Amino acid sequence: MKVEIFIPCFIDQIYPETAFNTIKLLEKAGCDVVYNPKQTCCGQPAYHAGFWDEAKKIGLKFLRDFSEDCYIVSPSASCTGMIKKGYDDLFTNSTEHNRCRNIQSNIYELSDFLVNVLRKDYFGAELVGRAVYHDACSALREYKIKDEPRKLLAQVGGLEVVSMHDQGTYCGVGGTFAVKFEGISAAMAEQKVQNAMAVKADYIISTDSTCLLQLQGYIDKHQLPIKTKHIADVLTSGWANI
Incomplete structure (x- = not known):
């Protein structure tokens, strides 16, 4: 194809x-x-x-x-x-x-x-740890996907995906929103990261890199023991000779 x-x-x-x-x-x-x-x-x-x-x-x-x-x-x-x-x-x-x-x-x-x-959900990926999936606003409310990323992540070896409080809450990036309303934007990122850490997640995974950059910025600033990863990077984790 x-x-x-x-x-x-x-x-x-x-x-x-x-x-x-x-x-x-x-x-x-x-x-x-x-x-x-x-x-x-x-x-x-x-x-x-x-x-x-x-x-x-x-x-x-x-x-x-x-x-x-x-x-x-x-x-x-x-x-x-x-x-x-x-x-x-x-x-x-x-x-x-x-x-x-x-x-x-x-x-x-x-x-x-x-x-x-393609009707495929298994790609031989391996990533050991606990993760939460962040529903990007655009993915959940505009594009309207919810189950598809979770089906793919469920097939990743060694990865446990758990739910967190306020699962569908906005991360605060929103393009120019993060620039025009910096304080509110930063507080929303803090809330999302803290909710992920409350369930002892090692990773925050999403379909959208803008959300991940927003959250990783808060993580890096406060030197927190959690990482963000795009779903494409997760689904190719652990591949040999790639």
């Missing part, structure tokens, strides 16, 4: 290892992965800041960087949700309407694609 991969700008610049692990994971699942090096951003930062004209320019480039007739997979529920939902505001009844709809129907967040399209 041919799959085009969309690596969000955030992952490209800050977590490139997650991008490479996403490719490894899809290849292990039997996909022929294609990466277009001309790709950039989906336009979400501009869109949420209210700059819709600028977001549309970036979105138009996205639509032209990817195919209409091929699966597109991304290790970000946030960016995928932007394309599936936000692009309705930008391209409905425009000259790109049909192309946009085709791409919207073909793009998937990584865990959704693995579980619901």
Whole structure:
């Protein structure tokens, strides 16, 4: 199966290892992965800041960087949700309407694609420890995935996934929210990390690197004995000769 991969700008610049692990994971699942090096951003930062004209320019480039007739997979529920939902505001009844709809129907967040399209949940990963899964707001409320990441994590050898208090609570990043409301944002990150530590978790795992950066910032500042990991990095943990 041919799959085009969309690596969000955030992952490209800050977590490139997650991008490479996403490719490894899809290849292990039997996909022929294609990466277009001309790709950039989906336009979400501009869109949420209210700059819709600028977001549309970036979105138009996205639509032209990817195919209409091929699966597109991304290790970000946030960016995928932007394309599936936000692009309705930008391209409905425009000259790109049909192309946009085709791409919207073909793009998937990584865990959704693995579980619901490929029908695979075991990849031979091993990670010893206890973890909590953080439901990113965009993943839970916009893209609407909940069970898929948990099904994948349940198959990771040595990993115990437990629930924490306020499981679906916001981490406080929210793009410009963390900049405009720094104090509130930091307090929300603190609450999320402390809830994870209360159940003695070694890891906080999520589908979205923006959430993980927010939480890891609090962890690093206070030198806490817990780590954040993207689900793609977890699902490729413990592989030999990779």
